[in-house]
Amino acid sequence: MEIKTIETHPFEDQNPGTSGLRKKVKTFQQPNYLENFVQSIFDSLDDIVDQKLVLGGDGRYFNRQAIQTIIKIAAANGFSELIIGQGGLLSTPAASHLIRKYKAYGGLVLSASHNPGGPEEDFGIKYNVGNGGPAPEKYTQAFYRRSKEIASYKIAEIPDIDLDTVGTQKFGTLTISILDPVNDYAELMQTIFDFDLLKQSIGSGYITLKFDAMHAITGPYAKTILEDMLGAKPGSVINAVPLEDFGGGHPDPNLAHAEELAEAMFGPNAPTFGAASDGDGDRNMIMGSQIFVTPSDSLAILAANASLIPGYAKGISGVARSMPTSQAVDRVAAQQNLPCFETPTGWKFFGNLLDAGKITLCGEESFGTGSDHVREKDGLWAVLFWLNLIARKRQSVADIVTEHWQRFGRDIYARHDYEAVATDIADGIVAYLREQLPTLPGKAFGDYIVLYADEFAYTDPVDGSVSKNQGIRIGFENGSRIVFRLSGTGTVGATLRIYLERYEPDSNLHDQDAQSALAPLIELAEKFCEIKKRTGRNGPTVIT
Ligand code: VG1
Ligand code: CO
Numbered sequence: 149m150e151i152k153t154i155e156t157h158p159f160e161d162q163n164p165g166t167s168g169l170r171k172k173v174k175t176f177q178q179p180n181y182l183e184n185f186v187q188s189i190f191d192s193l194d195d196i197v198d199q200k201l202v203l204g205g206d207g208r209y210f211n212r213q214a215i216q217t218i219i220k221i222a223a224a225n226g227f228s229e230l231i232i233g234q235g236g237l238l239s240t241p242a243a244s245h246l247i248r249k250y251k252a253y254g255g256l257v258l259s260a261s262h263n264p265g266g267p268e269e270d271f272g273i274k275y276n277v278g279n280g281g282p283a284p285e286k287y288t289q290a291f292y293r294r295s296k297e298i299a300s301y302k303i304a305e306i307p308d309i310d311l312d313t314v315g316t317q318k319f320g321t322l323t324i325s326i327l328d329p330v331n332d333y334a335e336l337m338q339t340i341f342d343f344d345l346l347k348q349s350i351g352s353g354y355i356t357l358k359f360d361a362m363h364a365i366t367g368p369y370a371k372t373i374l375e376d377m378l379g380a381k382p383g384s385v386i387n388a389v390p391l392e393d394f395g396g397g398h399p400d401p402n403l404a405h406a407e408e409l410a411e412a413m414f415g416p417n418a419p420t421f422g423a424a425s426d427g428d429g430d431r432n433m434i435m436g437s438q439i440f441v442t443p444s445d446s447l448a449i450l451a452a453n454a455s456l457i458p459g460y461a462k463g464i465s466g467v468a469r470s471m472p473t474s475q476a477v478d479r480v481a482a483q484q485n486l487p488c489f490e491t492p493t494g495w496k497f498f499g500n501l502l503d504a505g506k507i508t509l510c511g512e513e514s515f516g517t518g519s520d521h522v523r524e525k526d527g528l529w530a531v532l533f534w535l536n537l538i539a540r541k542r543q544s545v546a547d548i549v550t551e552h553w554q555r556f557g558r559d560i561y562a563r564h565d566y567e568a569v570a571t572d573i574a575d576g577i578v579a580y581l582r583e584q585l586p587t588l589p590g591k592a593f594g595d596y597i598v599l600y601a602d603e604f605a606y607t608d609p610v611d612g613s614v615s616k617n618q619g620i621r622i623g624f625e626n627g628s629r630i631v632f633r634l635s636g637t638g639t640v641g642a643t644l645r646i647y648l649e650r651y652e653p654d655s656n657l658h659d660q661d662a663q664s665a666l667a668p669l670i671e672l673a674e675k676f677c678e679i680k681k682r683t684g685r686n687g688p689t690v691i692t
Pocket of ligand 2: 240262426
Protein backbone atom coordinates (compact mmCIF):
# COMPACT_ATOMS: atom_id res chain seq x y z
CA MET A 149 0.00 0.00 0.00
CA GLU A 150 1.62 3.21 -1.14
CA ILE A 151 1.12 6.22 1.12
CA LYS A 152 1.29 9.76 -0.15
CA THR A 153 1.78 12.93 1.85
CA ILE A 154 -0.19 15.82 0.39
CA GLU A 155 0.55 19.42 1.30
CA THR A 156 -2.40 21.48 2.43
CA HIS A 157 -3.37 24.80 4.03
CA PRO A 158 -5.51 25.18 7.13
CA PHE A 159 -9.16 26.24 7.04
CA GLU A 160 -10.10 28.58 9.85
CA ASP A 161 -13.64 27.32 10.47
CA GLN A 162 -13.23 23.68 11.49
CA ASN A 163 -14.46 24.13 15.04
CA PRO A 164 -16.78 21.27 16.06
CA GLY A 165 -20.08 22.40 17.60
CA THR A 166 -22.57 20.67 19.89
CA SER A 167 -22.28 17.48 17.86
CA GLY A 168 -19.35 17.43 15.44
CA LEU A 169 -18.40 19.62 12.51
CA ARG A 170 -21.45 20.61 10.45
CA LYS A 171 -21.24 22.67 7.30
CA LYS A 172 -22.90 23.03 3.94
CA VAL A 173 -22.01 20.15 1.58
CA LYS A 174 -20.38 22.76 -0.66
CA THR A 175 -17.99 23.67 2.15
CA PHE A 176 -17.04 20.02 2.60
CA GLN A 177 -16.54 19.68 -1.16
CA GLN A 178 -13.76 22.27 -1.22
CA PRO A 179 -10.47 20.60 -2.07
CA ASN A 180 -8.80 19.22 1.09
CA TYR A 181 -11.56 20.38 3.47
CA LEU A 182 -12.66 16.90 4.57
CA GLU A 183 -9.09 15.56 4.34
CA ASN A 184 -7.77 18.33 6.61
CA PHE A 185 -10.36 17.73 9.29
CA VAL A 186 -9.95 13.95 9.30
CA GLN A 187 -6.16 14.26 9.45
CA SER A 188 -6.51 16.83 12.26
CA ILE A 189 -8.53 14.29 14.23
CA PHE A 190 -5.99 11.51 13.65
CA ASP A 191 -3.08 13.85 14.48
CA SER A 192 -4.72 14.65 17.82
CA LEU A 193 -5.18 11.01 18.87
CA ASP A 194 -2.50 8.87 20.51
CA ASP A 195 -1.40 5.41 19.40
CA ILE A 196 -3.82 4.79 16.56
CA VAL A 197 -1.50 2.44 14.69
CA ASP A 198 -2.92 -1.09 14.41
CA GLN A 199 -6.23 -0.03 15.92
CA LYS A 200 -9.82 -0.57 14.74
CA LEU A 201 -12.01 2.28 13.57
CA VAL A 202 -15.78 2.19 13.00
CA LEU A 203 -17.08 4.16 10.05
CA GLY A 204 -20.60 4.93 8.84
CA GLY A 205 -23.11 7.65 8.26
CA ASP A 206 -26.75 8.50 7.84
CA GLY A 207 -26.66 8.09 4.06
CA ARG A 208 -27.10 11.73 3.18
CA TYR A 209 -25.63 13.27 0.04
CA PHE A 210 -21.79 13.07 0.07
CA ASN A 211 -21.81 10.14 2.54
CA ARG A 212 -20.40 7.57 0.12
CA GLN A 213 -17.80 9.85 -1.32
CA ALA A 214 -16.63 11.00 2.10
CA ILE A 215 -16.34 7.40 3.31
CA GLN A 216 -14.06 6.48 0.40
CA THR A 217 -11.78 9.41 1.25
CA ILE A 218 -11.77 8.63 4.98
CA ILE A 219 -10.92 4.96 4.32
CA LYS A 220 -7.79 6.07 2.45
CA ILE A 221 -6.72 8.53 5.12
CA ALA A 222 -7.39 6.05 7.94
CA ALA A 223 -5.39 3.41 6.10
CA ALA A 224 -2.49 5.83 5.60
CA ASN A 225 -2.51 6.73 9.29
CA GLY A 226 -2.02 3.12 10.31
CA PHE A 227 -5.41 1.80 11.39
CA SER A 228 -5.41 -1.94 10.84
CA GLU A 229 -9.13 -2.58 10.61
CA LEU A 230 -12.03 -0.47 9.42
CA ILE A 231 -15.50 -1.65 10.42
CA ILE A 232 -18.01 -0.11 8.06
CA GLY A 233 -21.79 -0.38 7.75
CA GLN A 234 -22.95 -1.85 4.44
CA GLY A 235 -23.58 0.91 1.93
CA GLY A 236 -21.65 3.22 4.25
CA LEU A 237 -24.71 3.32 6.51
CA LEU A 238 -24.84 3.29 10.29
CA SER A 239 -27.24 5.03 12.62
CA THR A 240 -25.47 7.00 15.34
CA PRO A 241 -26.54 4.62 18.15
CA ALA A 242 -25.58 1.59 16.04
CA ALA A 243 -22.13 3.10 15.43
CA SER A 244 -21.78 3.64 19.17
CA HIS A 245 -22.71 0.01 19.78
CA LEU A 246 -20.23 -1.31 17.21
CA ILE A 247 -17.37 0.69 18.75
CA ARG A 248 -18.16 -0.88 22.11
CA LYS A 249 -18.90 -4.38 20.89
CA TYR A 250 -15.79 -4.72 18.72
CA LYS A 251 -13.59 -2.73 21.12
CA ALA A 252 -12.66 -0.26 18.43
CA TYR A 253 -10.36 2.65 19.17
CA GLY A 254 -13.14 5.00 18.09
CA GLY A 255 -15.37 5.84 15.18
CA LEU A 256 -16.26 8.47 12.64
CA VAL A 257 -19.96 9.13 12.18
CA LEU A 258 -20.96 11.07 9.10
CA SER A 259 -24.12 13.02 9.70
CA ALA A 260 -25.62 16.42 10.18
CA SER A 261 -28.41 14.69 12.09
CA HIS A 262 -31.69 16.60 11.85
CA ASN A 263 -30.35 19.17 9.38
CA PRO A 264 -31.60 18.77 5.77
CA GLY A 265 -29.43 16.91 3.23
CA GLY A 266 -28.66 17.23 -0.48
CA PRO A 267 -26.10 19.07 -2.62
CA GLU A 268 -27.24 22.47 -1.33
CA GLU A 269 -27.77 21.37 2.25
CA ASP A 270 -25.73 20.06 5.19
CA PHE A 271 -23.10 17.45 5.88
CA GLY A 272 -21.30 16.65 9.10
CA ILE A 273 -18.63 14.53 10.71
CA LYS A 274 -18.20 13.55 14.30
CA TYR A 275 -15.54 11.55 16.12
CA ASN A 276 -16.57 9.11 18.84
CA VAL A 277 -14.12 7.78 21.40
CA GLY A 278 -13.58 4.20 22.59
CA ASN A 279 -16.53 4.19 25.00
CA GLY A 280 -18.74 4.71 21.93
CA GLY A 281 -19.67 8.27 22.85
CA PRO A 282 -19.09 11.65 21.24
CA ALA A 283 -15.60 13.01 21.82
CA PRO A 284 -15.48 15.17 24.97
CA GLU A 285 -14.57 18.84 24.64
CA LYS A 286 -10.88 18.35 25.31
CA TYR A 287 -10.74 16.27 22.13
CA THR A 288 -12.87 18.54 19.97
CA GLN A 289 -10.78 21.51 21.08
CA ALA A 290 -7.62 19.63 20.14
CA PHE A 291 -9.04 18.79 16.68
CA TYR A 292 -9.83 22.46 16.12
CA ARG A 293 -6.38 23.61 17.27
CA ARG A 294 -4.74 21.10 14.97
CA SER A 295 -6.94 22.07 12.02
CA LYS A 296 -5.60 25.63 12.26
CA GLU A 297 -2.00 24.58 11.83
CA ILE A 298 -2.19 21.50 9.63
CA ALA A 299 0.29 21.50 6.72
CA SER A 300 -0.19 18.05 5.19
CA TYR A 301 -2.28 14.90 5.27
CA LYS A 302 -1.54 11.29 4.49
CA ILE A 303 -3.53 9.25 2.02
CA ALA A 304 -3.18 5.63 0.88
CA GLU A 305 -3.19 4.78 -2.81
CA ILE A 306 -5.90 2.15 -2.78
CA PRO A 307 -8.87 1.79 -5.11
CA ASP A 308 -12.39 2.74 -4.01
CA ILE A 309 -13.81 0.05 -1.75
CA ASP A 310 -16.93 -1.99 -2.53
CA LEU A 311 -19.16 -0.80 0.33
CA ASP A 312 -22.15 -2.89 -0.64
CA THR A 313 -20.97 -6.45 -0.12
CA VAL A 314 -20.94 -7.77 3.43
CA GLY A 315 -17.64 -9.46 4.25
CA THR A 316 -13.93 -8.76 4.63
CA GLN A 317 -11.52 -7.29 2.14
CA LYS A 318 -7.75 -7.06 2.62
CA PHE A 319 -5.32 -4.47 1.36
CA GLY A 320 -1.89 -5.44 2.61
CA THR A 321 -2.11 -5.23 6.39
CA LEU A 322 -5.42 -3.38 6.30
CA THR A 323 -8.67 -5.29 6.84
CA ILE A 324 -11.95 -3.76 5.78
CA SER A 325 -15.00 -5.39 7.33
CA ILE A 326 -18.35 -4.52 5.85
CA LEU A 327 -21.15 -5.39 8.29
CA ASP A 328 -24.90 -5.45 8.02
CA PRO A 329 -25.74 -2.16 9.75
CA VAL A 330 -28.82 -3.51 11.53
CA ASN A 331 -27.88 -6.99 12.87
CA ASP A 332 -25.74 -6.16 15.90
CA TYR A 333 -28.07 -3.35 16.93
CA ALA A 334 -31.20 -5.51 16.66
CA GLU A 335 -29.47 -8.16 18.76
CA LEU A 336 -28.67 -5.58 21.45
CA MET A 337 -32.31 -4.45 21.60
CA GLN A 338 -33.38 -8.03 22.28
CA THR A 339 -31.18 -8.12 25.37
CA ILE A 340 -33.00 -5.07 26.82
CA PHE A 341 -36.68 -5.42 25.89
CA ASP A 342 -39.28 -8.17 26.17
CA PHE A 343 -39.59 -9.11 22.49
CA ASP A 344 -42.03 -11.98 23.20
CA LEU A 345 -44.43 -9.70 25.01
CA LEU A 346 -44.10 -7.12 22.25
CA LYS A 347 -44.81 -9.72 19.58
CA GLN A 348 -47.93 -10.77 21.45
CA SER A 349 -49.19 -7.23 22.01
CA ILE A 350 -48.57 -6.24 18.42
CA GLY A 351 -49.73 -9.57 16.94
CA SER A 352 -53.01 -9.47 18.87
CA GLY A 353 -53.70 -5.93 17.68
CA TYR A 354 -53.55 -4.48 21.22
CA ILE A 355 -50.81 -2.17 19.97
CA THR A 356 -51.09 -0.65 16.51
CA LEU A 357 -48.27 1.59 15.42
CA LYS A 358 -46.90 3.99 12.88
CA PHE A 359 -43.22 4.87 12.73
CA ASP A 360 -41.99 7.72 10.52
CA ALA A 361 -38.40 7.13 9.41
CA MET A 362 -38.47 10.45 7.51
CA HIS A 363 -36.51 8.90 4.61
CA ALA A 364 -33.52 8.74 6.91
CA ILE A 365 -31.33 6.09 8.50
CA THR A 366 -33.87 4.42 10.80
CA GLY A 367 -35.86 3.06 7.84
CA PRO A 368 -33.97 -0.26 7.61
CA TYR A 369 -33.64 -0.55 11.41
CA ALA A 370 -37.34 0.07 12.04
CA LYS A 371 -38.46 -2.24 9.20
CA THR A 372 -36.35 -5.10 10.54
CA ILE A 373 -37.20 -4.64 14.21
CA LEU A 374 -40.78 -3.39 14.18
CA GLU A 375 -42.15 -5.15 11.10
CA ASP A 376 -40.03 -8.28 10.57
CA MET A 377 -39.18 -9.17 14.16
CA LEU A 378 -42.17 -7.82 16.10
CA GLY A 379 -44.83 -8.37 13.49
CA ALA A 380 -46.13 -4.83 12.96
CA LYS A 381 -48.23 -4.68 9.78
CA PRO A 382 -46.16 -4.06 6.63
CA GLY A 383 -46.37 -0.36 5.98
CA SER A 384 -46.34 0.54 9.68
CA VAL A 385 -42.95 2.11 8.98
CA ILE A 386 -43.54 5.04 6.67
CA ASN A 387 -40.96 6.95 4.62
CA ALA A 388 -38.79 3.91 5.19
CA VAL A 389 -36.36 4.20 2.30
CA PRO A 390 -33.32 6.34 3.16
CA LEU A 391 -32.78 9.04 0.53
CA GLU A 392 -29.75 11.25 0.05
CA ASP A 393 -31.89 14.36 0.48
CA PHE A 394 -34.43 12.82 2.90
CA GLY A 395 -37.07 13.45 0.25
CA GLY A 396 -36.44 17.18 0.50
CA GLY A 397 -37.63 17.39 4.13
CA HIS A 398 -36.08 18.18 7.47
CA PRO A 399 -35.41 14.80 9.07
CA ASP A 400 -36.31 16.29 12.45
CA PRO A 401 -38.87 14.38 14.50
CA ASN A 402 -41.22 17.03 15.85
CA LEU A 403 -44.79 18.07 15.16
CA ALA A 404 -43.68 20.65 12.61
CA HIS A 405 -41.49 18.36 10.50
CA ALA A 406 -43.03 14.90 10.95
CA GLU A 407 -46.33 16.21 9.58
CA GLU A 408 -47.59 13.00 8.07
CA LEU A 409 -47.26 11.17 11.36
CA ALA A 410 -48.72 14.03 13.40
CA GLU A 411 -51.74 14.19 11.13
CA ALA A 412 -52.35 10.45 11.44
CA MET A 413 -51.95 10.47 15.23
CA PHE A 414 -54.36 13.36 15.74
CA GLY A 415 -56.77 12.03 13.11
CA PRO A 416 -59.67 9.56 13.36
CA ASN A 417 -58.69 5.87 13.71
CA ALA A 418 -55.23 6.82 14.88
CA PRO A 419 -52.93 3.93 15.80
CA THR A 420 -52.31 3.45 19.52
CA PHE A 421 -48.66 4.46 19.18
CA GLY A 422 -46.71 6.72 16.85
CA ALA A 423 -43.06 7.68 16.68
CA ALA A 424 -40.45 9.26 14.45
CA SER A 425 -36.67 9.53 14.38
CA ASP A 426 -34.18 11.92 12.82
CA GLY A 427 -31.52 11.84 10.09
CA ASP A 428 -29.02 9.73 12.05
CA GLY A 429 -31.44 7.79 14.24
CA ASP A 430 -30.57 9.15 17.64
CA ARG A 431 -33.68 11.27 18.24
CA ASN A 432 -37.23 10.15 18.93
CA MET A 433 -40.66 11.69 18.99
CA ILE A 434 -43.27 9.77 20.95
CA MET A 435 -46.98 10.05 20.27
CA GLY A 436 -50.11 8.17 21.18
CA SER A 437 -53.56 8.43 19.70
CA GLN A 438 -54.44 12.15 20.05
CA ILE A 439 -51.38 12.95 22.17
CA PHE A 440 -47.81 14.17 21.78
CA VAL A 441 -45.39 13.43 24.61
CA THR A 442 -42.80 16.14 25.24
CA PRO A 443 -39.29 14.69 25.32
CA SER A 444 -38.77 16.02 28.85
CA ASP A 445 -41.89 14.19 30.04
CA SER A 446 -40.85 11.10 28.13
CA LEU A 447 -37.53 10.96 29.99
CA ALA A 448 -39.31 11.33 33.33
CA ILE A 449 -41.83 8.62 32.45
CA LEU A 450 -39.11 6.18 31.34
CA ALA A 451 -37.23 6.82 34.58
CA ALA A 452 -40.35 6.34 36.72
CA ASN A 453 -41.18 3.03 35.01
CA ALA A 454 -37.75 1.60 34.26
CA SER A 455 -38.17 -1.38 36.56
CA LEU A 456 -40.87 -2.75 34.22
CA ILE A 457 -38.31 -3.24 31.46
CA PRO A 458 -36.18 -6.42 31.58
CA GLY A 459 -32.96 -4.52 30.87
CA TYR A 460 -33.53 -2.20 33.84
CA ALA A 461 -35.42 -4.54 36.15
CA LYS A 462 -32.61 -4.45 38.68
CA GLY A 463 -33.11 -0.71 39.05
CA ILE A 464 -31.30 2.32 37.73
CA SER A 465 -28.33 4.02 39.35
CA GLY A 466 -29.24 7.61 38.57
CA VAL A 467 -30.49 9.98 35.90
CA ALA A 468 -29.24 13.05 34.07
CA ARG A 469 -30.74 15.71 31.86
CA SER A 470 -29.30 18.59 29.91
CA MET A 471 -29.78 21.95 31.60
CA PRO A 472 -32.58 23.26 29.33
CA THR A 473 -34.55 19.99 29.67
CA SER A 474 -37.53 20.37 32.01
CA GLN A 475 -37.24 19.38 35.63
CA ALA A 476 -39.80 16.58 35.29
CA VAL A 477 -37.15 13.88 35.69
CA ASP A 478 -35.77 15.61 38.81
CA ARG A 479 -39.12 14.99 40.52
CA VAL A 480 -38.94 11.27 39.73
CA ALA A 481 -35.35 11.12 40.99
CA ALA A 482 -36.29 12.91 44.22
CA GLN A 483 -39.14 10.51 44.87
CA GLN A 484 -37.05 7.44 44.12
CA ASN A 485 -33.96 8.69 45.92
CA LEU A 486 -31.88 8.63 42.78
CA PRO A 487 -28.94 10.90 41.99
CA CYS A 488 -29.90 13.44 39.31
CA PHE A 489 -27.34 15.38 37.26
CA GLU A 490 -27.75 18.55 35.20
CA THR A 491 -25.32 18.75 32.27
CA PRO A 492 -24.73 21.19 29.42
CA THR A 493 -26.51 20.57 26.10
CA GLY A 494 -25.03 17.77 23.99
CA TRP A 495 -24.62 14.04 24.53
CA LYS A 496 -20.86 14.26 25.08
CA PHE A 497 -21.50 15.46 28.64
CA PHE A 498 -23.30 12.24 29.64
CA GLY A 499 -20.40 9.93 28.71
CA ASN A 500 -18.40 10.21 31.93
CA LEU A 501 -21.49 9.80 34.12
CA LEU A 502 -22.51 6.69 32.18
CA ASP A 503 -18.99 5.22 32.22
CA ALA A 504 -18.71 5.80 35.96
CA GLY A 505 -22.05 4.05 36.55
CA LYS A 506 -23.47 7.21 38.14
CA ILE A 507 -26.46 7.22 35.81
CA THR A 508 -28.41 4.67 33.79
CA LEU A 509 -30.86 6.91 31.92
CA CYS A 510 -30.42 10.37 30.47
CA GLY A 511 -32.04 12.72 28.04
CA GLU A 512 -32.50 16.10 26.44
CA GLU A 513 -35.51 18.23 25.59
CA SER A 514 -34.44 18.04 21.94
CA PHE A 515 -36.01 14.61 21.43
CA GLY A 516 -33.01 12.68 22.74
CA THR A 517 -33.26 9.85 25.25
CA GLY A 518 -30.84 7.06 26.02
CA SER A 519 -29.24 4.76 28.54
CA ASP A 520 -26.00 3.03 29.37
CA HIS A 521 -26.57 0.42 26.62
CA VAL A 522 -24.63 2.70 24.24
CA ARG A 523 -23.06 6.16 24.59
CA GLU A 524 -25.37 8.05 22.24
CA LYS A 525 -28.99 8.95 22.42
CA ASP A 526 -31.03 6.27 20.75
CA GLY A 527 -34.28 6.83 18.84
CA LEU A 528 -35.46 3.25 18.30
CA TRP A 529 -34.45 2.26 21.81
CA ALA A 530 -36.85 4.92 23.15
CA VAL A 531 -39.57 3.64 20.83
CA LEU A 532 -39.09 0.06 22.07
CA PHE A 533 -39.03 1.29 25.67
CA TRP A 534 -42.42 2.94 25.20
CA LEU A 535 -43.86 -0.07 23.39
CA ASN A 536 -42.65 -2.33 26.18
CA LEU A 537 -44.24 0.00 28.77
CA ILE A 538 -47.56 0.09 26.96
CA ALA A 539 -47.54 -3.70 26.70
CA ARG A 540 -46.65 -4.18 30.37
CA LYS A 541 -48.94 -1.55 31.83
CA ARG A 542 -51.74 -2.23 29.33
CA GLN A 543 -52.46 1.46 29.26
CA SER A 544 -52.68 3.96 26.43
CA VAL A 545 -49.96 6.58 25.94
CA ALA A 546 -52.44 9.25 27.07
CA ASP A 547 -53.25 7.35 30.27
CA ILE A 548 -49.59 6.77 31.07
CA VAL A 549 -48.86 10.49 30.68
CA THR A 550 -51.91 11.69 32.63
CA GLU A 551 -51.21 9.31 35.46
CA HIS A 552 -47.59 10.45 35.59
CA TRP A 553 -48.67 14.08 35.87
CA GLN A 554 -51.12 13.17 38.63
CA ARG A 555 -48.32 11.57 40.56
CA PHE A 556 -45.57 14.11 40.01
CA GLY A 557 -47.26 17.26 38.71
CA ARG A 558 -46.80 18.60 35.20
CA ASP A 559 -43.83 20.60 33.96
CA ILE A 560 -45.49 22.55 31.18
CA TYR A 561 -42.79 23.08 28.60
CA ALA A 562 -42.02 24.58 25.21
CA ARG A 563 -39.02 25.57 23.13
CA HIS A 564 -39.12 28.48 20.70
CA ASP A 565 -36.42 28.54 18.03
CA TYR A 566 -35.54 31.60 15.98
CA GLU A 567 -33.45 30.21 13.13
CA ALA A 568 -31.03 31.90 10.74
CA VAL A 569 -30.79 35.12 12.72
CA ALA A 570 -28.01 37.47 11.55
CA THR A 571 -24.96 36.74 13.69
CA ASP A 572 -24.49 40.33 14.85
CA ILE A 573 -28.11 40.54 16.01
CA ALA A 574 -27.76 37.23 17.88
CA ASP A 575 -24.53 38.39 19.51
CA GLY A 576 -26.24 41.64 20.47
CA ILE A 577 -29.05 39.71 22.13
CA VAL A 578 -26.63 37.59 24.14
CA ALA A 579 -24.70 40.67 25.23
CA TYR A 580 -27.94 42.39 26.22
CA LEU A 581 -29.04 39.35 28.24
CA ARG A 582 -25.67 39.12 29.97
CA GLU A 583 -25.82 42.77 30.90
CA GLN A 584 -29.16 42.31 32.66
CA LEU A 585 -28.24 39.22 34.67
CA PRO A 586 -26.76 40.92 37.76
CA THR A 587 -29.76 43.29 38.01
CA LEU A 588 -32.51 40.67 37.84
CA PRO A 589 -32.52 38.63 41.07
CA GLY A 590 -35.24 39.87 43.42
CA LYS A 591 -37.08 41.81 40.70
CA ALA A 592 -40.80 41.12 40.26
CA PHE A 593 -42.51 40.89 36.89
CA GLY A 594 -46.19 40.48 37.73
CA ASP A 595 -46.43 37.14 39.58
CA TYR A 596 -42.93 36.20 38.52
CA ILE A 597 -40.17 37.08 40.98
CA VAL A 598 -36.64 36.35 39.76
CA LEU A 599 -34.84 33.93 42.06
CA TYR A 600 -31.63 33.60 40.08
CA ALA A 601 -30.21 34.81 36.76
CA ASP A 602 -26.91 33.38 35.61
CA GLU A 603 -24.93 31.62 32.94
CA PHE A 604 -24.77 27.88 33.33
CA ALA A 605 -21.33 26.40 33.96
CA TYR A 606 -20.69 22.70 34.54
CA THR A 607 -18.01 20.90 36.45
CA ASP A 608 -17.85 17.27 35.40
CA PRO A 609 -18.10 15.26 38.63
CA VAL A 610 -15.91 12.50 37.20
CA ASP A 611 -12.91 14.28 35.67
CA GLY A 612 -13.37 17.77 37.10
CA SER A 613 -13.35 19.46 33.66
CA VAL A 614 -15.19 22.77 33.55
CA SER A 615 -17.46 23.96 30.72
CA LYS A 616 -18.54 27.59 30.87
CA ASN A 617 -21.12 29.73 29.01
CA GLN A 618 -23.58 26.88 28.54
CA GLY A 619 -26.75 28.95 28.39
CA ILE A 620 -28.40 31.85 30.20
CA ARG A 621 -30.94 30.91 32.85
CA ILE A 622 -33.52 33.04 34.56
CA GLY A 623 -35.35 31.18 37.32
CA PHE A 624 -38.37 32.40 39.26
CA GLU A 625 -39.53 31.85 42.82
CA ASN A 626 -42.53 29.81 41.62
CA GLY A 627 -40.21 27.27 39.96
CA SER A 628 -40.67 28.60 36.42
CA ARG A 629 -37.66 29.04 34.21
CA ILE A 630 -36.57 30.67 30.99
CA VAL A 631 -33.35 29.56 29.31
CA PHE A 632 -31.65 31.22 26.34
CA ARG A 633 -28.98 29.50 24.22
CA LEU A 634 -27.42 29.83 20.83
CA SER A 635 -27.48 26.60 18.85
CA GLY A 636 -24.21 24.84 18.10
CA THR A 637 -25.49 22.71 15.22
CA GLY A 638 -26.79 25.20 12.64
CA THR A 639 -25.03 26.13 9.43
CA VAL A 640 -26.74 29.41 8.53
CA GLY A 641 -26.44 32.50 10.76
CA ALA A 642 -27.34 31.90 14.40
CA THR A 643 -30.28 30.10 15.98
CA LEU A 644 -31.60 31.41 19.28
CA ARG A 645 -33.37 28.82 21.37
CA ILE A 646 -35.71 29.96 24.13
CA TYR A 647 -36.74 27.24 26.57
CA LEU A 648 -39.82 27.92 28.70
CA GLU A 649 -41.01 25.95 31.67
CA ARG A 650 -43.65 26.23 34.37
CA TYR A 651 -44.59 23.71 37.05
CA GLU A 652 -48.24 22.89 37.61
CA PRO A 653 -48.91 20.66 40.61
CA ASP A 654 -52.73 20.85 40.43
CA SER A 655 -54.08 17.93 38.39
CA ASN A 656 -57.27 19.86 37.62
CA LEU A 657 -55.09 22.20 35.62
CA HIS A 658 -52.98 19.67 33.74
CA ASP A 659 -55.10 19.56 30.65
CA GLN A 660 -54.05 22.86 29.09
CA ASP A 661 -52.35 23.95 25.93
CA ALA A 662 -48.67 24.57 26.65
CA GLN A 663 -48.39 27.78 24.61
CA SER A 664 -51.27 29.46 26.41
CA ALA A 665 -50.18 28.16 29.80
CA LEU A 666 -46.74 29.65 29.12
CA ALA A 667 -47.99 32.95 27.67
CA PRO A 668 -46.74 35.14 30.55
CA LEU A 669 -43.29 33.53 30.34
CA ILE A 670 -43.21 33.93 26.56
CA GLU A 671 -43.89 37.62 27.04
CA LEU A 672 -41.20 37.90 29.70
CA ALA A 673 -38.70 36.12 27.45
CA GLU A 674 -39.27 38.75 24.76
CA LYS A 675 -38.83 41.50 27.32
CA PHE A 676 -35.47 40.02 28.34
CA CYS A 677 -34.08 39.22 24.88
CA GLU A 678 -35.98 41.49 22.45
CA ILE A 679 -35.65 38.95 19.64
CA LYS A 680 -38.84 40.03 17.87
CA LYS A 681 -38.01 43.69 18.26
CA ARG A 682 -34.44 43.28 17.06
CA THR A 683 -35.23 41.00 14.10
CA GLY A 684 -38.62 42.38 13.16
CA ARG A 685 -40.03 38.84 13.21
CA ASN A 686 -43.50 37.97 14.46
CA GLY A 687 -42.61 34.74 16.17
CA PRO A 688 -40.39 31.69 16.30
CA THR A 689 -39.43 29.63 13.23
CA VAL A 690 -40.23 26.38 15.03
CA ILE A 691 -42.04 25.65 18.28
CA THR A 692 -41.50 22.27 19.92
C1 VG1 B 1 -29.09 20.41 19.30
C2 VG1 B 1 -29.90 20.06 20.53
C3 VG1 B 1 -29.05 19.26 21.50
C4 VG1 B 1 -28.54 18.00 20.79
C5 VG1 B 1 -27.80 18.40 19.53
C6 VG1 B 1 -27.36 17.20 18.72
O1 VG1 B 1 -27.98 21.19 19.66
O2 VG1 B 1 -30.39 21.22 21.15
O3 VG1 B 1 -29.82 18.94 22.63
O4 VG1 B 1 -27.68 17.28 21.63
O5 VG1 B 1 -28.64 19.20 18.69
O6 VG1 B 1 -28.44 16.40 18.37
P1 VG1 B 1 -27.95 22.79 19.52
O7 VG1 B 1 -26.58 23.22 19.93
O8 VG1 B 1 -28.31 23.08 18.11
O9 VG1 B 1 -29.02 23.29 20.44
V1 VG1 B 1 -28.42 15.64 16.87
O10 VG1 B 1 -29.68 14.52 16.82
O11 VG1 B 1 -28.53 16.92 15.87
O12 VG1 B 1 -26.90 14.95 16.83
CO1 CO C 1 -29.44 13.14 15.49
